[in-house]
Amino acid sequence: MAELERAAETRETAAAQRRKPAVGLQPEGDVDWSQYRGVLVVVEQRGGIAKKVSWQLLGEARRLAAKLQVDVMALVIGHQVRHLAQEAIYHGADKVFLCDSSELRDYRTRPYSRVCLHVIRTYRPEIVLMGATYTGRDLAGAIATHLPTGLTADSTMLDVDENRLLLASRPAFSEKMLATILCKQFKPQMATARAGVYEALPRDETRTGEIIEVPPQMPPAEIAVEVLEFIETKNRVNLEDAEIIVAGGRGLGGPGPFKLLKELADALGGVVGASRAAVDLGWIGHEHQVGQTGTTVRPKLYVAVGISGAVQHVVGMQNSECIVAINKDPNAPIFKIAHYAIVGDLFQIVPALTRAALARRQGQAGSEVAASAGAVPAGAAASSRGGAKAELNV
Amino acid sequence: MLHIAVCIKQVPDSREMRIDPKTNTLIRQGVPAIVNYFDLHGLEEALRIKDRFGARVTVLTMGPPSAEQALKQCISMGADEAVLVTDRAFAGADTLATSYVVAMTIEKIAETWGPVDIVFCGKQTLDGDTGQVGPGVACRLDMEQLTYVEKVEMLDPERREIIVHRHLEDGVERVKAPLPVLITALAELNRPRRASLPGVLRAVRYEPVVWTTNDFPNLDRSKIGLRGSPTIVAKSWVPEPKPVHTVTVEGATPDEVAENLFNRLYETDLPVKLGWGA
Ligand SMILES: Cc1cc2nc3c(=O)[nH]c(=O)nc-3n(C[C@H](O)[C@H](O)[C@H](O)COP(=O)(O)OP(=O)(O)OC[C@H]3O[C@@H](n4cnc5c(N)ncnc54)[C@H](O)[C@@H]3O)c2cc1C
Numbered sequence: 295m296a297e298l299e300r301a302a303e304t305r306e307t308a309a310a311q312r313r314k315p316a317v318g319l320q321p322e323g324d325v326d327w328s329q330y331r332g333v334l335v336v337v338e339q340r341g342g343i344a345k346k347v348s349w350q351l352l353g354e355a356r357r358l359a360a361k362l363q364v365d366v367m368a369l370v371i372g373h374q375v376r377h378l379a380q381e382a383i384y385h386g387a388d389k390v391f392l393c394d395s396s397e398l399r400d401y402r403t404r405p406y407s408r409v410c411l412h413v414i415r416t417y418r419p420e421i422v423l424m425g426a427t428y429t430g431r432d433l434a435g436a437i438a439t440h441l442p443t444g445l446t447a448d449s450t451m452l453d454v455d456e457n458r459l460l461l462a463s464r465p466a467f468s469e470k471m472l473a474t475i476l477c478k479q480f481k482p483q484m485a486t487a488r489a490g491v492y493e494a495l496p497r498d499e500t501r502t503g504e505i506i507e508v509p510p511q512m513p514p515a516e517i518a519v520e521v522l523e524f525i526e527t528k529n530r531v532n533l534e535d536a537e538i539i540v541a542g543g544r545g546l547g548g549p550g551p552f553k554l555l556k557e558l559a560d561a562l563g564g565v566v567g568a569s570r571a572a573v574d575l576g577w578i579g580h581e582h583q584v585g586q587t588g589t590t591v592r593p594k595l596y597v598a599v600g601i602s603g604a605v606q607h608v609v610g611m612q613n614s615e616c617i618v619a620i621n622k623d624p625n626a627p628i629f630k631i632a633h634y635a636i637v638g639d640l641f642q643i644v645p646a647l648t649r650a651a652l653a654r655r656q657g658q659a660g661s662e663v664a665a666s667a668g669a670v671p672a673g674a675a676a677s678s679r680g681g682a683k684a685e686l687n688v
Numbered sequence: 689m690l691h692i693a694v695c696i697k698q699v700p701d702s703r704e705m706r707i708d709p710k711t712n713t714l715i716r717q718g719v720p721a722i723v724n725y726f727d728l729h730g731l732e733e734a735l736r737i738k739d740r741f742g743a744r745v746t747v748l749t750m751g752p753p754s755a756e757q758a759l760k761q762c763i764s765m766g767a768d769e770a771v772l773v774t775d776r777a778f779a780g781a782d783t784l785a786t787s788y789v790v791a792m793t794i795e796k797i798a799e800t801w802g803p804v805d806i807v808f809c810g811k812q813t814l815d816g817d818t819g820q821v822g823p824g825v826a827c828r829l830d831m832e833q834l835t836y837v838e839k840v841e842m843l844d845p846e847r848r849e850i851i852v853h854r855h856l857e858d859g860v861e862r863v864k865a866p867l868p869v870l871i872t873a874l875a876e877l878n879r880p881r882r883a884s885l886p887g888v889l890r891a892v893r894y895e896p897v898v899w900t901t902n903d904f905p906n907l908d909r910s911k912i913g914l915r916g917s918p919t920i921v922a923k924s925w926v927p928e929p930k931p932v933h934t935v936t937v938e939g940a941t942p943d944e945v946a947e948n949l950f951n952r953l954y955e956t957d958l959p960v961k962l963g964w965g966a
């Protein structure tokens with residue numbers, strides 16, 4: 295039996311030598327992992343503005359690097375992004391690799407991943423971190439495959455142990471569990487990390503560091519993908535970044551009442567979310583869906599209106615700082631995770647909340663708000679549904 | 689004719705998943721298996737391309753023999769062929785090992801039925817939840833990758849070009865790429881169709897093509913299964929649910945309820961954090 299297997303393996307090795315498939319990538323060059331030292335953060339930016347998660351990761355990298363007694367490195371890729379290399383130093387980097395070239399203005403997987411691969415292979419960090427954003431996940435998946443090495447997705451907790459191993463913990467099974475993932479046999483150890491979880495260091499202009507220029511690694515003519523246009527969606531629900539979300543479910547009974555939610559969201563300065571039931575019924579677009587198959591959110595304030603609190607919804611919002619639930623069923627599961635429970639009819643409660651929110655705002659901001667709202671008394675504005683909402687959304 | 693490969697995975701239906709309160713482990717028994725939510729959106733888009741231009745649609749999965757059911761569901765929706773890659777040696781694969789086997793399978797699919805022009809993956813799986821397999825497969829097949837696609841704006845089979853909309857946190861990116869490409873599908877892409885009656889009838893009798901390690905002469909055994917997986921799950925645990933102290937807010941009228949809620953909120957530091965002022 296064992297012999298048969300060995301024979302089969304010899305056959306396979308012979309076959310593999312005949313035609314090395316591209317699919318099975320090998321680590322390049324030496325595999326003396328002890329030479330890998332330091333923590334590298336890949337900075338994400340658009341149009342010269344860095345994503346907040348990049349600075350958060352630099353803060354976390356400093357903490358890990360202190361334990362490992364190594365440097366923090368940052369990699370900045372783009373066009374006209376030299377200032378970000380300096381910013382990376384202010385936010386905690388000791389050494390910044392800067393690849394600045396016009397063909398790198400827009401993110402594209404191949405030219406960006408080649409720069410990352412070049413830097414990783416040349417400067418050999420033991421840990422590489424990126425934001426678990428759309429771009430970060432796209433890039434990290436490509437790089438980890440090429441190196442090859444292990445990659446932990448969406449980590450929410452990072453640490454290192456006495457063997458210099460990265461302990462990357464992440465939610466598993468729809469956030470029901472947490473799992474700690476290790477990568478023992480390969481370097482660097484890679485992880486994408488969720489935005490808003492790690493703490494950025496205060497920007498410190500007295501910090502100094504080294505900026506190392508890195509040339510692009512792909513001739514522009516070979517770049518086949520073309521970004522035609524970036525349409526910034528100012529009005530789009532940006533659930534990921536929202537600090538306040540007012541979400542509605544099947545309890546709304548139709549698409550119409552989402553207007554009530556929009557009014558409350560506007561009065562509070564938030565955006566509208568929804569349960570899958572409401573989305574599946576076609577009452578509101580999928581981009582509003584919170585939950586396991588929608589967006590995972592962690593706003594400061596989450597108002598759940600007419601949502602029962604099914605696990606698939608709850609996993610996507612339970613980490614909100616403050617949860618207010620409005621439901622007419624006192625036994626609705628949503629109340630188990632709510633900080634403030636209002637048992638009642640949403641059609642009465644929500645407009646009342648909007649009125650109260652507008653009144654509070656007007657009370658504070660006084661003349662300023664009144665002026666921009668056309669000096670309509672708060673109560674009057676709110677009762678003529680939709681009245682002064684947009685203007686008051688400061 | 690275009691040839692489209694659709695990567696699917698059978699995943700446990702999380703609706704039915706519970707944590708055993710005594711052992712703090714996941715109860716997997718009796719949990720029904722479904723086709724990963726996002727993969728169905730990939731399949732639907734492939735079928736729409738087939739409806740418009742004519743195309744061969746081949747679905748594939750690496751998984752246990754029971755994953756045949758998931759493939760049959762795809763056949764009932766209109767896929768032409770289904771491939772099940774199954775072997776004990778593949779078990780325990782992380783995303784690196786999975787992308788290796790999936791890429792090998794797509795190569796073999798191309799050898800069997802003709803070159804593949806488009807590969808669809810889901811944005812992520814409900815169980816693995818990484819979104820890493822798609823980019824991994826694209827890398828290994830040396831294809832361009834277009835991830836998080838919410839719309840296929842244009843496909844020109846003659847000029848072999850595609851324009852898609854990629855969803856990003858702060859907007860939408862219109863991107864043009866030459867075929868072959870690998871696309872990862874978001875739920876916004878489309879609404880998956882129901883199985884047709886002829887589809888259901890075909891699926892009943894349909895036997896997926898089954899490939900094992902023996903069907904891949906070039907397979908590097910050090911790259912598959914548990915052994916080929918650089919990541920290790922060191923431990924998993926059920927996080928203590930944050931004890932939530934629920935305050936029930938009441939009042940004689942809706943306005944009083946609202947007033948009471950805001951009074952409560954203003955007792956906390958939330959208004960300050962939100963910049964609502966004093
Ligand atoms: C694989 C899978 C993935 C899923 N992913 C998601 C996901 O990402 N997000 C998600 O949300 N769901 C998801 N679901 C669906 C989830 O299981 C629930 O079906 C869904 O969340 C229920 O939505 P709901 O709370 O709006 O509706 P319901 O459960 O019908 O609840 C409606 C609530 O409104 C209350 N109500 C009715 N009228 C009023 C009124 N006048 N005033 C006050 N309260 C009122 C009722 O008491 C009830 O509690 C998923 C399911 C599966 C199987």
Ligand SMILES: Nc1ncnc2c1ncn2[C@@H]1O[C@H](COP(=O)(O)O)[C@@H](O)[C@H]1O
Nearest residue numbers: 695750809810812813816818819820821
């Ligand atoms: N075992 C598998 N067989 C086929 N395709 C898979 C498999 N695992 C993942 N995929 C594909 O890769 C996508 C992303 O998976 P994941 O990286 O696990 O989140 C899925 O939506 C599938 O399209």
